[in-house]
Amino acid sequence: MKLKDTGLTEEEIKLKVKTYMIETYERMDFIAETAKGMYLYTPDGTAYLDFYAGIAVNSAGNCNDKVVEAVCGQCADIMHTFNYPYTIPQALLAEKICTTIGMDKVFFQSSGAEANEAMIKMARKYGVEKYGPHKYNIVTAKMSFHGRTFGAMSATGQPESACQMGFGDMTPGFSYAEFNNLSSFAEAVNENTIAILVEPVQGEGGVHPASPEFLTGLRALCDEKGLLLLLDEVQTGWCRTGAVMSYMNYKIKPDIVSMAKALGGGMPIGAICATKDVAKAFTIGSHGSTFGGNPVSCAAALAEIDELLRLNCAEHAKEMGDYFCEKLSQLPHVKEVRHQGLLVGVEFDETVSGPEVKHACLERKLLITAIGGHIIRMVPPLIVTEEECDKAYEIIRASVEVL
Numbered sequence: 001m002k003l004k005d006t007g008l009t010e011e012e013i014k015l016k017v018k019t020y021m022i023e024t025y026e027r028m029d030f031i032a033e034t035a036k037g038m039y040l041y042t043p044d045g046t047a048y049l050d051f052y053a054g055i056a057v058n059s060a061g062n063c064n065d066k067v068v069e070a071v072c073g074q075c076a077d078i079m080h081t082f083n084y085p086y087t088i089p090q091a092l093l094a095e096k097i098c099t100t101i102g103m104d105k106v107f108f109q110s111s112g113a114e115a116n117e118a119m120i121k122m123a124r125k126y127g128v129e130k131y132g133p134h135k136y137n138i139v140t141a142k143m144s145f146h147g148r149t150f151g152a153m154s155a156t157g158q159p160e161s162a163c164q165m166g167f168g169d170m171t172p173g174f175s176y177a178e179f180n181n182l183s184s185f186a187e188a189v190n191e192n193t194i195a196i197l198v199e200p201v202q203g204e205g206g207v208h209p210a211s212p213e214f215l216t217g218l219r220a221l222c223d224e225k226g227l228l229l230l231l232d233e234v235q236t237g238w239c240r241t242g243a244v245m246s247y248m249n250y251k252i253k254p255d256i257v258s259m260a261k262a263l264g265g266g267m268p269i270g271a272i273c274a275t276k277d278v279a280k281a282f283t284i285g286s287h288g289s290t291f292g293g294n295p296v297s298c299a300a301a302l303a304e305i306d307e308l309l310r311l312n313c314a315e316h317a318k319e320m321g322d323y324f325c326e327k328l329s330q331l332p333h334v335k336e337v338r339h340q341g342l343l344v345g346v347e348f349d350e351t352v353s354g355p356e357v358k359h360a361c362l363e364r365k366l367l368i369t370a371i372g373g374h375i376i377r378m379v380p381p382l383i384v385t386e387e388e389c390d391k392a393y394e395i396i397r398a399s400v401e402v403l
Helices: 010-020 067-078 088-101 112-131 150-155 182-188 212-225 246-250 295-311 314-328 356-365 385-401
Strands: 032-036 039-041 049-050 107-110 137-141 174-177 193-198 227-233 256-259 268-276 335-341 343-348 369-371 375-378
Touching: 010 067, 032 174, 032 193, 039 314, 049 088, 049 385, 067 295, 088 107, 088 268, 088 295, 107 174, 112 137, 112 193, 112 227, 112 268, 193 212, 212 227, 212 246, 295 314, 314 335, 314 343, 356 369, 356 375, 356 385
Parallel strands: 137 174, 137 193, 193 227, 227 256
Antiparallel strands: 032 039, 039 049, 107 268, 256 268, 335 343, 343 375, 369 375
Protein backbone atom coordinates (compact mmCIF):
# COMPACT_ATOMS: atom_id res chain seq x y z
CA MET A 1 0.00 0.00 0.00
CA LYS A 2 1.33 3.42 -0.97
CA LEU A 3 0.96 6.53 1.17
CA LYS A 4 -0.52 8.50 -1.74
CA ASP A 5 -3.38 6.00 -1.97
CA THR A 6 -4.45 6.58 1.66
CA GLY A 7 -4.92 10.35 1.51
CA LEU A 8 -2.89 10.60 4.71
CA THR A 9 0.39 12.30 5.60
CA GLU A 10 3.42 10.53 7.04
CA GLU A 11 2.78 12.13 10.43
CA GLU A 12 -0.83 10.91 10.41
CA ILE A 13 0.37 7.34 9.77
CA LYS A 14 2.85 7.57 12.66
CA LEU A 15 0.15 9.02 14.91
CA LYS A 16 -2.14 6.08 14.20
CA VAL A 17 0.60 3.69 15.29
CA LYS A 18 1.21 5.67 18.49
CA THR A 19 -2.53 5.86 19.20
CA TYR A 20 -3.65 2.32 18.51
CA MET A 21 -0.66 -0.01 18.77
CA ILE A 22 0.97 -1.50 21.85
CA GLU A 23 4.52 -0.42 21.22
CA THR A 24 7.41 -2.63 22.35
CA TYR A 25 9.75 -1.56 19.54
CA GLU A 26 12.17 1.34 19.29
CA ARG A 27 10.80 2.81 16.07
CA MET A 28 13.05 4.23 13.38
CA ASP A 29 11.54 7.55 12.36
CA PHE A 30 10.68 6.79 8.75
CA ILE A 31 8.01 4.93 6.82
CA ALA A 32 9.28 1.95 4.83
CA GLU A 33 6.90 2.01 1.88
CA THR A 34 8.74 -0.07 -0.73
CA ALA A 35 11.88 -2.19 -0.88
CA LYS A 36 14.11 -3.73 -3.53
CA GLY A 37 17.40 -5.56 -3.38
CA MET A 38 19.65 -3.84 -0.83
CA TYR A 39 17.41 -0.83 -0.14
CA LEU A 40 14.26 0.32 1.66
CA TYR A 41 12.48 3.40 0.31
CA THR A 42 10.31 6.02 1.98
CA PRO A 43 7.22 7.53 0.28
CA ASP A 44 9.34 10.38 -1.12
CA GLY A 45 11.90 7.94 -2.53
CA THR A 46 14.63 8.36 0.09
CA ALA A 47 16.79 5.21 0.04
CA TYR A 48 18.10 3.41 3.14
CA LEU A 49 20.96 0.94 2.65
CA ASP A 50 19.73 -2.20 4.36
CA PHE A 51 22.30 -4.04 6.50
CA TYR A 52 19.51 -5.42 8.69
CA ALA A 53 17.52 -7.45 6.11
CA GLY A 54 14.42 -7.46 8.28
CA ILE A 55 16.56 -9.09 11.02
CA ALA A 56 18.31 -11.64 8.78
CA VAL A 57 15.13 -12.44 6.84
CA ASN A 58 15.44 -11.02 3.31
CA SER A 59 18.54 -13.00 2.45
CA ALA A 60 17.95 -13.17 -1.31
CA GLY A 61 17.27 -9.42 -1.31
CA ASN A 62 14.25 -7.32 -0.47
CA CYS A 63 11.28 -8.27 -2.66
CA ASN A 64 13.24 -10.82 -4.66
CA ASP A 65 11.48 -11.18 -8.02
CA LYS A 66 11.15 -14.97 -7.83
CA VAL A 67 9.76 -14.86 -4.30
CA VAL A 68 7.26 -12.14 -5.20
CA GLU A 69 6.17 -14.13 -8.25
CA ALA A 70 5.69 -17.27 -6.13
CA VAL A 71 3.65 -15.43 -3.51
CA CYS A 72 1.37 -13.73 -6.05
CA GLY A 73 0.85 -16.95 -7.97
CA GLN A 74 0.02 -18.96 -4.86
CA CYS A 75 -2.40 -16.30 -3.57
CA ALA A 76 -4.43 -16.74 -6.74
CA ASP A 77 -4.71 -20.51 -6.12
CA ILE A 78 -5.21 -20.99 -2.39
CA MET A 79 -4.05 -18.70 0.40
CA HIS A 80 -4.79 -20.82 3.45
CA THR A 81 -6.30 -24.05 4.60
CA PHE A 82 -5.97 -26.15 7.73
CA ASN A 83 -3.31 -28.86 7.91
CA TYR A 84 -5.60 -31.79 7.13
CA PRO A 85 -5.68 -31.76 3.33
CA TYR A 86 -2.40 -32.04 1.45
CA THR A 87 -1.11 -28.89 -0.22
CA ILE A 88 1.42 -28.90 -3.04
CA PRO A 89 3.76 -26.13 -1.78
CA GLN A 90 4.01 -27.76 1.64
CA ALA A 91 4.90 -31.18 0.21
CA LEU A 92 7.49 -29.76 -2.17
CA LEU A 93 9.03 -27.57 0.54
CA ALA A 94 9.29 -30.47 2.99
CA GLU A 95 11.25 -32.46 0.43
CA LYS A 96 13.43 -29.50 -0.52
CA ILE A 97 14.42 -28.72 3.07
CA CYS A 98 15.15 -32.29 4.15
CA THR A 99 17.14 -33.23 1.06
CA THR A 100 19.10 -29.97 1.05
CA ILE A 101 20.26 -30.09 4.67
CA GLY A 102 20.39 -33.86 5.17
CA MET A 103 17.64 -34.27 7.77
CA ASP A 104 14.77 -36.77 7.81
CA LYS A 105 11.55 -35.04 8.87
CA VAL A 106 10.22 -31.48 9.06
CA PHE A 107 7.43 -29.78 11.03
CA PHE A 108 6.27 -26.30 10.01
CA GLN A 109 5.53 -23.36 12.31
CA SER A 110 4.94 -19.66 11.75
CA SER A 111 8.01 -18.13 13.41
CA GLY A 112 11.37 -18.79 15.00
CA ALA A 113 10.13 -18.71 18.57
CA GLU A 114 7.42 -21.22 17.68
CA ALA A 115 10.00 -23.42 15.99
CA ASN A 116 12.09 -23.40 19.15
CA GLU A 117 9.00 -24.19 21.23
CA ALA A 118 8.34 -27.17 18.97
CA MET A 119 11.96 -28.31 19.29
CA ILE A 120 11.82 -28.08 23.08
CA LYS A 121 8.52 -29.96 23.20
CA MET A 122 9.77 -32.70 20.89
CA ALA A 123 12.94 -33.22 22.93
CA ARG A 124 11.08 -33.32 26.24
CA LYS A 125 8.44 -35.73 24.95
CA TYR A 126 11.13 -37.95 23.48
CA GLY A 127 12.95 -38.05 26.83
CA VAL A 128 9.87 -38.69 28.96
CA GLU A 129 8.56 -41.44 26.71
CA LYS A 130 11.92 -43.17 26.28
CA TYR A 131 13.41 -42.81 29.77
CA GLY A 132 10.64 -41.80 32.18
CA PRO A 133 8.89 -38.72 33.64
CA HIS A 134 12.08 -37.19 35.09
CA LYS A 135 13.96 -37.00 31.79
CA TYR A 136 13.07 -33.59 30.37
CA ASN A 137 15.75 -31.11 31.47
CA ILE A 138 17.56 -29.17 28.73
CA VAL A 139 20.91 -27.41 29.18
CA THR A 140 21.23 -24.14 27.27
CA ALA A 141 23.91 -21.46 27.07
CA LYS A 142 24.25 -18.33 29.12
CA MET A 143 23.71 -15.22 26.97
CA SER A 144 21.69 -17.26 24.48
CA PHE A 145 18.48 -16.06 22.86
CA HIS A 146 15.77 -18.46 21.72
CA GLY A 147 12.63 -16.30 21.46
CA ARG A 148 9.96 -14.49 23.47
CA THR A 149 7.30 -17.15 23.95
CA PHE A 150 7.39 -18.66 27.42
CA GLY A 151 9.26 -21.87 26.73
CA ALA A 152 11.75 -20.20 24.37
CA MET A 153 12.11 -17.28 26.79
CA SER A 154 12.85 -19.71 29.62
CA ALA A 155 15.48 -21.46 27.49
CA THR A 156 17.14 -18.07 26.92
CA GLY A 157 20.13 -17.64 29.22
CA GLN A 158 19.67 -13.93 30.01
CA PRO A 159 17.95 -13.65 33.41
CA GLU A 160 18.63 -9.91 33.76
CA SER A 161 17.31 -8.98 30.31
CA ALA A 162 14.08 -7.20 29.40
CA CYS A 163 13.15 -10.41 27.61
CA GLN A 164 12.71 -12.23 30.94
CA MET A 165 12.21 -9.64 33.68
CA GLY A 166 8.72 -8.97 34.99
CA PHE A 167 7.05 -12.21 33.90
CA GLY A 168 7.37 -14.22 37.11
CA ASP A 169 8.97 -17.63 37.29
CA MET A 170 10.35 -19.12 34.12
CA THR A 171 9.24 -22.52 32.82
CA PRO A 172 11.11 -25.21 34.79
CA GLY A 173 13.32 -27.76 33.12
CA PHE A 174 16.22 -25.60 31.98
CA SER A 175 19.73 -25.14 33.30
CA TYR A 176 22.50 -22.96 31.89
CA ALA A 177 26.21 -23.31 31.11
CA GLU A 178 28.95 -21.11 29.69
CA PHE A 179 28.95 -20.83 25.91
CA ASN A 180 32.13 -22.12 24.27
CA ASN A 181 33.01 -23.94 27.51
CA LEU A 182 32.66 -27.68 27.00
CA SER A 183 33.47 -28.60 30.60
CA SER A 184 30.78 -26.20 31.85
CA PHE A 185 28.17 -28.03 29.77
CA ALA A 186 29.46 -31.43 30.86
CA GLU A 187 29.13 -30.36 34.51
CA ALA A 188 25.58 -29.09 33.93
CA VAL A 189 24.38 -32.46 32.62
CA ASN A 190 22.69 -34.66 35.22
CA GLU A 191 20.39 -37.67 35.44
CA ASN A 192 17.41 -35.55 34.39
CA THR A 193 19.02 -34.08 31.26
CA ILE A 194 17.68 -35.11 27.85
CA ALA A 195 19.20 -32.47 25.58
CA ILE A 196 21.68 -29.66 25.03
CA LEU A 197 20.44 -26.60 23.10
CA VAL A 198 22.75 -23.96 21.64
CA GLU A 199 23.01 -21.46 18.79
CA PRO A 200 25.99 -22.08 16.49
CA VAL A 201 26.50 -18.33 16.67
CA GLN A 202 25.10 -16.33 19.56
CA GLY A 203 23.56 -13.43 17.65
CA GLU A 204 21.65 -11.48 20.28
CA GLY A 205 24.38 -12.39 22.75
CA GLY A 206 26.92 -10.29 20.85
CA VAL A 207 27.81 -12.29 17.71
CA HIS A 208 29.94 -15.03 19.25
CA PRO A 209 30.53 -18.05 16.97
CA ALA A 210 30.90 -21.45 18.58
CA SER A 211 34.45 -22.74 18.39
CA PRO A 212 34.93 -25.97 16.43
CA GLU A 213 36.16 -27.70 19.58
CA PHE A 214 33.06 -26.64 21.49
CA LEU A 215 30.41 -27.68 18.99
CA THR A 216 32.06 -30.95 17.96
CA GLY A 217 32.65 -31.59 21.65
CA LEU A 218 28.95 -31.10 22.41
CA ARG A 219 28.07 -33.60 19.68
CA ALA A 220 30.47 -36.12 21.23
CA LEU A 221 29.15 -35.42 24.73
CA CYS A 222 25.57 -35.97 23.61
CA ASP A 223 26.54 -39.22 21.91
CA GLU A 224 28.36 -40.41 25.02
CA LYS A 225 25.52 -39.55 27.42
CA GLY A 226 22.59 -40.52 25.16
CA LEU A 227 21.43 -36.90 24.88
CA LEU A 228 19.92 -34.97 21.99
CA LEU A 229 21.82 -32.10 20.41
CA LEU A 230 19.42 -29.26 19.54
CA LEU A 231 20.62 -26.40 17.37
CA ASP A 232 18.81 -23.08 17.10
CA GLU A 233 19.51 -21.92 13.54
CA VAL A 234 16.65 -19.43 13.37
CA GLN A 235 19.13 -16.68 12.53
CA THR A 236 22.12 -18.64 11.21
CA GLY A 237 20.27 -20.95 8.83
CA TRP A 238 20.00 -20.81 5.04
CA CYS A 239 23.37 -19.55 3.83
CA ARG A 240 23.93 -16.73 6.33
CA THR A 241 27.14 -18.18 7.81
CA GLY A 242 29.03 -19.43 4.76
CA ALA A 243 27.24 -22.79 4.62
CA VAL A 244 23.60 -23.67 3.97
CA MET A 245 23.24 -24.36 7.71
CA SER A 246 25.84 -23.25 10.21
CA TYR A 247 26.29 -26.78 11.59
CA MET A 248 27.74 -27.76 8.21
CA ASN A 249 30.69 -25.49 8.98
CA TYR A 250 31.49 -27.84 11.87
CA LYS A 251 30.86 -31.11 9.99
CA ILE A 252 28.36 -32.32 12.57
CA LYS A 253 24.66 -33.11 12.48
CA PRO A 254 22.06 -32.24 15.14
CA ASP A 255 19.19 -34.40 16.31
CA ILE A 256 16.81 -31.46 15.89
CA VAL A 257 17.45 -28.09 14.24
CA SER A 258 15.15 -25.06 14.18
CA MET A 259 14.97 -22.48 11.41
CA ALA A 260 12.90 -19.44 10.37
CA LYS A 261 13.85 -15.89 9.26
CA ALA A 262 15.63 -16.41 5.89
CA LEU A 263 13.57 -19.52 5.17
CA GLY A 264 10.53 -17.54 3.99
CA GLY A 265 12.23 -14.69 2.18
CA GLY A 266 9.92 -12.21 3.90
CA MET A 267 6.87 -14.42 4.53
CA PRO A 268 6.31 -15.78 8.06
CA ILE A 269 7.45 -19.38 8.38
CA GLY A 270 9.49 -21.46 10.80
CA ALA A 271 10.31 -25.13 10.97
CA ILE A 272 12.13 -27.85 12.83
CA CYS A 273 13.92 -30.76 11.21
CA ALA A 274 14.62 -33.95 13.14
CA THR A 275 15.98 -37.43 12.70
CA LYS A 276 13.40 -40.16 12.11
CA ASP A 277 13.86 -41.62 15.58
CA VAL A 278 13.36 -38.34 17.43
CA ALA A 279 10.54 -37.17 15.15
CA LYS A 280 8.45 -40.15 16.31
CA ALA A 281 7.85 -38.28 19.58
CA PHE A 282 5.29 -36.10 17.81
CA THR A 283 2.11 -38.09 17.29
CA ILE A 284 -1.44 -37.12 16.28
CA GLY A 285 -2.60 -34.28 18.55
CA SER A 286 0.71 -33.84 20.39
CA HIS A 287 1.51 -30.62 18.54
CA GLY A 288 -0.07 -28.42 15.91
CA SER A 289 -0.19 -25.02 14.23
CA THR A 290 -3.03 -23.32 12.38
CA PHE A 291 -0.75 -21.26 10.16
CA GLY A 292 2.32 -23.52 10.15
CA GLY A 293 2.98 -24.63 6.59
CA ASN A 294 0.63 -22.04 5.11
CA PRO A 295 0.58 -22.49 1.30
CA VAL A 296 1.69 -18.93 0.54
CA SER A 297 4.55 -19.04 3.02
CA CYS A 298 5.62 -22.44 1.70
CA ALA A 299 5.57 -21.18 -1.90
CA ALA A 300 7.69 -18.21 -0.86
CA ALA A 301 10.13 -20.48 1.00
CA LEU A 302 10.50 -22.75 -2.02
CA ALA A 303 11.39 -19.78 -4.19
CA GLU A 304 13.71 -18.29 -1.56
CA ILE A 305 15.67 -21.54 -1.14
CA ASP A 306 15.97 -21.91 -4.89
CA GLU A 307 17.32 -18.37 -5.16
CA LEU A 308 19.80 -18.79 -2.29
CA LEU A 309 21.16 -21.95 -3.85
CA ARG A 310 21.12 -20.63 -7.41
CA LEU A 311 23.02 -17.51 -6.40
CA ASN A 312 25.48 -19.57 -4.33
CA CYS A 313 24.73 -17.30 -1.40
CA ALA A 314 26.54 -19.45 1.16
CA GLU A 315 29.90 -19.04 -0.55
CA HIS A 316 29.15 -15.40 -1.31
CA ALA A 317 28.33 -14.79 2.37
CA LYS A 318 31.70 -16.24 3.34
CA GLU A 319 33.59 -14.10 0.83
CA MET A 320 31.72 -10.88 1.61
CA GLY A 321 31.86 -11.52 5.34
CA ASP A 322 35.64 -11.83 5.22
CA TYR A 323 35.92 -8.76 3.00
CA PHE A 324 33.60 -6.61 5.11
CA CYS A 325 35.15 -7.60 8.43
CA GLU A 326 38.66 -6.85 7.20
CA LYS A 327 37.48 -3.29 6.52
CA LEU A 328 35.55 -3.03 9.79
CA SER A 329 38.69 -3.95 11.73
CA GLN A 330 40.12 -0.59 10.57
CA LEU A 331 37.41 1.44 12.32
CA PRO A 332 38.49 3.73 15.15
CA HIS A 333 37.97 2.46 18.71
CA VAL A 334 37.43 -1.15 17.57
CA LYS A 335 38.02 -3.74 20.26
CA GLU A 336 37.05 -6.83 18.23
CA VAL A 337 35.26 -7.80 15.01
CA ARG A 338 33.46 -11.16 15.12
CA HIS A 339 31.62 -12.93 12.35
CA GLN A 340 30.59 -16.11 10.67
CA GLY A 341 29.77 -15.37 7.06
CA LEU A 342 27.52 -12.31 6.98
CA LEU A 343 26.47 -12.45 10.61
CA VAL A 344 28.75 -9.65 11.74
CA GLY A 345 29.41 -7.97 15.08
CA VAL A 346 31.72 -5.08 15.93
CA GLU A 347 32.62 -4.45 19.55
CA PHE A 348 34.01 -1.01 20.35
CA ASP A 349 35.93 0.11 23.40
CA GLU A 350 34.14 1.73 26.32
CA THR A 351 34.29 5.20 24.70
CA VAL A 352 31.82 4.26 21.93
CA SER A 353 28.15 3.45 22.46
CA GLY A 354 26.67 0.86 20.12
CA PRO A 355 23.18 2.41 20.17
CA GLU A 356 24.66 5.83 19.41
CA VAL A 357 26.50 4.40 16.41
CA LYS A 358 23.27 2.80 15.24
CA HIS A 359 21.38 6.09 15.46
CA ALA A 360 24.17 8.00 13.75
CA CYS A 361 24.13 5.46 10.92
CA LEU A 362 20.36 5.83 10.63
CA GLU A 363 20.78 9.57 10.15
CA ARG A 364 23.14 8.73 7.27
CA LYS A 365 20.59 6.28 5.78
CA LEU A 366 22.24 3.01 6.82
CA LEU A 367 20.24 0.40 8.75
CA ILE A 368 22.12 -1.61 11.38
CA THR A 369 21.34 -2.67 14.93
CA ALA A 370 23.07 -2.55 18.30
CA ILE A 371 23.51 -5.11 21.07
CA GLY A 372 24.38 -4.17 24.61
CA GLY A 373 26.50 -1.17 25.38
CA HIS A 374 29.28 -1.23 22.80
CA ILE A 375 28.36 -3.69 20.03
CA ILE A 376 26.78 -3.16 16.63
CA ARG A 377 25.49 -6.02 14.48
CA MET A 378 24.93 -6.33 10.75
CA VAL A 379 23.05 -9.03 8.82
CA PRO A 380 22.69 -7.66 5.27
CA PRO A 381 20.96 -9.46 2.42
CA LEU A 382 23.31 -12.11 1.07
CA ILE A 383 23.39 -10.42 -2.33
CA VAL A 384 25.50 -7.56 -0.92
CA THR A 385 28.44 -6.43 -3.06
CA GLU A 386 31.90 -5.10 -2.19
CA GLU A 387 30.73 -1.63 -3.22
CA GLU A 388 27.83 -1.76 -0.75
CA CYS A 389 30.14 -3.06 1.98
CA ASP A 390 32.46 -0.14 1.24
CA LYS A 391 29.57 2.31 1.46
CA ALA A 392 28.37 0.84 4.77
CA TYR A 393 31.91 0.95 6.15
CA GLU A 394 32.32 4.62 5.27
CA ILE A 395 28.99 5.49 6.92
CA ILE A 396 29.90 3.56 10.08
CA ARG A 397 33.32 5.22 10.18
CA ALA A 398 31.76 8.67 9.83
CA SER A 399 29.22 7.82 12.50
CA VAL A 400 31.89 6.71 14.97
CA GLU A 401 34.06 9.74 14.29
CA VAL A 402 31.32 12.22 15.18
CA LEU A 403 30.49 10.63 18.54
